[in-house]
Amino acid sequence: MSSVIKVNLPEQSYEIAIAPGSLDQLGEQMSGVKLGQKVLLVSNPMIFKHYGERAIASLKKAGFEVASYNLPAGERYKTLNSIQKLYDIALENRLERSSTMVALGGGVIGDMVGFAAATWLRGINVVQVPTSLLAMVDSAIGGKTGVNHPHGKNLIGAFHQPRFVLIDPEVLKTLPAREFRAGMAEVIKYGVIWDTELFDQLEASKHLEQLRYVKAELIQNILTRSCQAKADVVSKDEKEAGLRAILNYGHTIGHAVESLTEYRMFKHGEAVGIGMVAAGQIAVELGLWQAADTERQNALIKKAGLPTKLPANIEIAAIIDALQLDKKVKSGKVRFVLPTQIGVVKVTDEVPPDTISQVLASMR
Template identity: 50%
Template sequence: MPEQKIIEIEVALGKRSYPIRIGDGILSGLGKALLPLGFDRKIALISNPTVYALYGDTVLSSLEGAGFSVSVISIPDGEEYKNLLWAEFIYGELLKARLERGSCLVALGGGVVGDITGYAASTYMRGIGCVQAPTTLLAQVDSSVGGKTGVNHALGKNMIGTFWQPSMVWIDTATLKTLPPAEFAAGMAEVIKYGVIKDKALFEYLERERDRIKGLDPASLGHITSRSCELKAEVVSLDEREGESGLRAILNYGHTVGHALETLTKYEKYLHGEAVAIGMCIEAQLAEKKGILKPGLQGRIKSLISSYGLPTGIPAGLISKEEMLKAMLLDKKVKGGRVRMALPEEIGAVRIETLSDLGSADQSADWSADY
């Protein structure tokens, strides 16, 4: 087989640094790539039936071909299984297979598999290795990078979790060919977010190369995933744990409104990326009204979002302004009634604004967005 082109990005975190490797059709190279990391021969591959049916054989034979003895662990497909019960199931399988401290877990799937696998890896025997092989666009450009792991609790999403950096992220963009189009679009919302907050050239690329990207052209997918990972890696390197610097908060553009929308619609109406798409439109509108975003740019952001098949507003009558404000104030990132929002100043630059007293008539007027 000819050598496949692999783009490599380093997440610079001192001793916890790791590579992200991106290519088209590279899944079969995962086993060999794992060898230099020095893990035990015994490892576990964690996936769900949907993804495993598509890519399980390729990954398993790649790992076994490189000499690993692999326990395959399957959890059901769905956000509702990202919980402590299924983490406990994973621990049980790891104990039965006698995985030890020097072992590692390989996560093959979207953000759900990635998050619970990272969480299990960070807690099993006080922490073992973890390698991410993300297969959704959202996981490739966002959740597999940065070290946030976690599971949901009945009382809140992602409320139980750790920071645990993976040892490697192995991204095969060819897996996106089987992804449902709505899931692809949802991942594009996060890519567009990176363009707005940090990279005008990426934003313009997304405008210009839309047909190629939507047509899953390998070079275009390589470009948008690698650029997104680079941008996330830069932010994570400077603010690994959402610390005092607050830098990581810029990744929250579109998410203050997006999260409120997801909560109010009980996580049933919108995919995360769809809610973020609407959130980015509403927050851009707010930024323009407040004179933070240069005039005209709000429309440009909205057009790009819409051109990738994403929603740009809340259907009339679905949620009142008051409900929305209340939900935003309940967000876990709100401190002392002050909503901190990442608002765009121009394409490629964002700043954190604290909006206090959101309930007042004056502030409410700012929320007379298109919904």
């Protein structure tokens, strides 16, 4: 059971390989890509404890010269300070332009290692080995890298495509349950914005939370369809000049909610779930989407164990205000991704602020 998905890009294409147990083939798989001998594997202490030695053994077996380093875990360490630490380690290990950083971890590790690789010697190789569901289906693919500014998430960053992405679904078994649920929000997102069959498949599954333990084939299939959706979109629009914006479905409100609760109350995926509920309802209010389809979406979000309500402690006016800080704001206009049917969305910056407020008020 294995899938290979190609991300086609003008400068450098790459593959996403998905197969249970493939962590032990990391070195072998990387040998197929033209990379220098030196590898710096970056992880965090918890993930390294589970998977670090296996990854290193596989890399060494394939002839790579491997150094490793653990950054502290958690979004609050996703800062330029951590990047500076990686620069120091890169220098200490004399990484060259042909060398490779391997990101073994979730979205935070992947984003940081990607950014360090993007900016060390003006760009060295990076290989992504995502260990969270969110990183597997979203952040490890497509080359968005970066860190947070004290006043905003991911404000500092670069586009830097990985040379290879290795996904071993078995590592999901050690992922905390809440992280797994949060990642499911992005999977549902692909169903709504791109892939009706994926949506139907999720709808037909009795449980979403338990999948990773019991349904190896289903999880392989869900990962493959999600990665394929992301790869399709990124291949068509690497730098978010147009189409790629649809991947931000649920993220406009989601980001505002995350930032207003200082990234402490919600996981990213949880906030995206709330954002999808809001965006769906806005689409209904504007007459773009059928109420019945919104219900189907919201039922799926609930089944995944994700929140669908706005917490009472966030002022709606504060959300409206925070939207202005979004990276996607253009000339002061907030951009929304809105569904028109399941599998199809449109991008618009013509949502009246009153509609946003009204929808948010209905989500208490």
